[in-house]
Amino acid sequence: MAIHVLTSKVTKQQLSEMLEELEDYVKLAVDIDLGVVAGGGRLHADCEAVLLANGSQQENIWGADWEPTIREVRFESFINIRPRQNNPSMMLLDAELRSRVEKIIRIIFEGV
Numbered sequence: 001m002a003i004h005v006l007t008s009k010v011t012k013q014q015l016s017e018m019l020e021e022l023e024d025y026v027k028l029a030v031d032i033d034l035g036v037v038a039g040g041g042r043l044h045a046d047c048e049a050v051l052l053a054n055g056s057q058q059e060n061i062w063g064a065d066w067e068p069t070i071r072e073v074r075f076e077s078f079i080n081i082r083p084r085q086n087n088p089s090m091m092l093l094d095a096e097l098r099s100r101v102e103k104i105i106r107i108i109f110e111g112v
Contacts, residue, residue, distance in 0.1 A: 003040040003050050006108050010039075015068065015112055025067040029079065032100045033060040037108050044077040059085060062092055062101050066109050073102045 002017035004010070010018075018026045018040035028039045029047035034056060038047035044063035051061050063077025075092035082088075092098050 003038055003047055005050060005054060006037045006039065007035065008108070010108055010112050012112055015109070019068070024069070025065045025074075027077075028064045028066055028105065029061050030064060030101045030104050031056040031060050032062060032097065032104065033057065035104050035107075037104060039066070044079045048079050062097060064092070064101050064105060066105055068109065068112070071110070073105050075101065 002020060004014045004018060006014070021040060021042050026039045027041055027044050027047055028037055029044055029051050030037050031051050036051060036056065038050045041047060048061050048063070052058060061079065063079040065074040067074070075098050076090045078090055080087055080090055080092050087093050092101065
């Protein structure tokens with residue numbers, strides 16, 4: 001299981017390694033405060049754990065998926081269920097948060 005922590009453009013090799021587990025898409029955890037993405041593995045929670053171990057704060061981490069063939073970001077993850085942060089759903093409901101998450105993902109994953 002290859003989980004990469006990315007602060008800049010993903011390489012083709014990193015993306016290939018992250019796709020090994022699920023083939024068509026990559027599970028991601030995005031720290032919207034630090035602009036860091038952890039990607040790969042089978043669960044968003046695995047990526048979240050890597051970010052937490054690297055100093056991220058849980059309230060800043062949101063789950064998403066990246067589908068490289070269609071360049072699509074999806075915002076559904078168990079780690080997004082946070083009633084205390086006004087997100088009682090697996091879907092990231094706040095449009096501003098979705099925008100911030102998507103912007104970071106696209107900076108790192110677009111064009112690869």
